[in-house]
Amino acid sequence: MSNKFNANALTEYSRSYARRVATDFYQKHATINGQQILSLTPISQINMFVLSSLSDKWQADAAKFRSPYFDFTDADVQEALQNFMNVVSQHICVRREHLEPLLADAARRTIIMIFDPRAYFDEILRSQPEFTLTAAALKHITRYTKINQFIPAHITQRIKDKPFVYANQAIGYLDEALTQRGHELEHYDKFVALFSEKLPMDVSALLRSHVPDVIPNAPSRSFFDTATESTVPPAPLVAAEVSPSTETVQENATATVAPAIPPQPVPASVEEIKESLKEISAHPAPVDDSDVSGPMFLQGGAGPEPVAPISQPSQLQTGAITQPATSEPAQPTVPAATTPTLNDTIREAAPAEPANSIAETFHRAPIESIARSISLNQKFRFINQLFNGNASEYSQAIQEIDTLNNYGQALDLISDQYASQYIWDMKSDEVSELVEILKRRFS
Structure with a gap:
């Protein structure tokens, strides 16, 4: 998940929001159907994510139905099975205890998509099986995306006529879309207002740091097919050739919107x-003997190691450093009134062991x-x-x-x-x- 969020606050808000929505709906209904899910919340992206989860479970149940004792490759069997699944999909019926977890996850994913679209799509692309984005998988992602639709549309155009691309290549297309069209990212304010209609959203508590005003570089057919058809034309695709006028627009956009993130390194084979x-x-x-839990220094290090008292055995490996030839190392200043501890007394009495013998063991x-x-x-x-x-x-x-x-x-x-x-x-x-x-x- 994106490190922009306070994970506990995000999880708690998503669950509370789902609980509030479910409570209001199930006060008047025992179950919910597909059409009711489409209008369950005023944020269509949440509703689509719920349907997406149901679609995934629907497909998984269909796969479990297959048996090694019958020929499921037969054309008649495939047609009958498809018709059966289409009919079943038209009769969605979900009780509260099953819907609420799906709703909480949908709310969490929607919040991430709103505040950190780059992290959301990056995680989706990296989680693809075998690190490969297929045309079918991209079509599924596009179908259930209602916020910042230009991102999957741009990736779709870039992999046109290809059966698949590797995920790291698709991530490059993601960064390309955000760099060229980052000014098209939908602002989070309107979604915060929609969430707050049901449960007030404290953005400062939800995020590690407040988001800037401009987010930089974000029955014959199945119910799931008809429910996801958009009535709004898709965002225009990026042309393969950039015209001079387009370059001017991109330069103006770049002046106010920084690139989302530098291109990711190409993975090794x-x-x-x-x-x-x-x-x-x-x-x-x-060997690292310590479990550093304090504040980190610059460059991710734990800072300089404290100078150990002369009576303790060295923790450095033999030959790890070169000892000064002419100068004696400075000894730590010990207050005269300090009383030796029992451990100090035992260390002084016991013979020094070879460096790293205990740590290495x-x-x-x-x-x-x-x-x-x-x-x-x-x-x-x-x-x-x-x-x-x-x-x-x-x-x-x-x-x-x-x-x-x-x-x-x-x-x-x-x-x-x-x-x-x-x-x-x-x-x-x-x-x-x-x-x-x-x-x-x-x-």
Whole structure:
């Protein structure tokens, strides 16, 4: 999810809004049908997202209906099954306990689309199966998009006549649309007013920082087909050739609207990722004994390490730094009245152990669970740096890796799926630390 939002506030508001809407509707009705969903809230995007969720479940149920004992490829069977599903779709009937979670999710997605359209579409494109955007999937996205429709329309034009494109290429088209036509993004004020009619929306509490006034660079047929037909003509597509007059318009727009975000880096191939993982495996990452939870310094570091008392064993690896040849290191100033603690007394009495002996033993020891071996600080860094802030994807990945049988399977999984999908920097500390944890898990 976009890091522009206060996640807890967004979730709580979405649930409260859904609860309020559901309460008002179900006071007079026991169930809700398709036509009533279309007018459930004054924000058509929320209503369409609810229908989109129902459509997905409808398709999933149809797939479950197939049996290995019958020929579902037969033309008569396919036609009969399609007719059956079309008839069923005309009789939507949802009770409150089933609708309210769908409504809360629809409200949450709509809020993200309004305040951070780039993050919304980026997440949709990255979540496509096999990191590939097909023409059918793009058609489904376009059908259920009612806010900033020019974005999927632009992507549709760019992949015209192609059966699919890779998600990172589609993300490039997304940034292109926002750069060229960012001035067309719908302003959030009117939607805040519509939300507030049912439940007051405090924008300052919902967002980490307030959004600027200009958001920069955002029965013969199924019910789901007829319900999503737009009565408003789609936004004009961007011409392939840019005329001089168009260039002038774009220059004027650029003067007030900054590009949404710089183009994303092109992901490495799976083969390059696997080679990088092999190299990382052969050169283990330095041991990090600490779980830094305090404020971070510039460049994402934790700041300079404090100078350890002379009586404590060094935590630096042998040969990690060059000792000064002529000058003595400055000793920390210790107040004269300080009374030695029991730990200090024990350290002075005990013989000094070789540098890193305890730390190395602990950090290289085999582990039974990856999730339990990751520190809180590492977890936050893995989520932010490796999974683009998506905590649920991080949890799913860790659980899946924990079920594997060996180290090779783990490397194959992260190289074939996660490193490609989230465009990992294979030279980052987070990748090295994760590989080191995998080695301990499957040693």
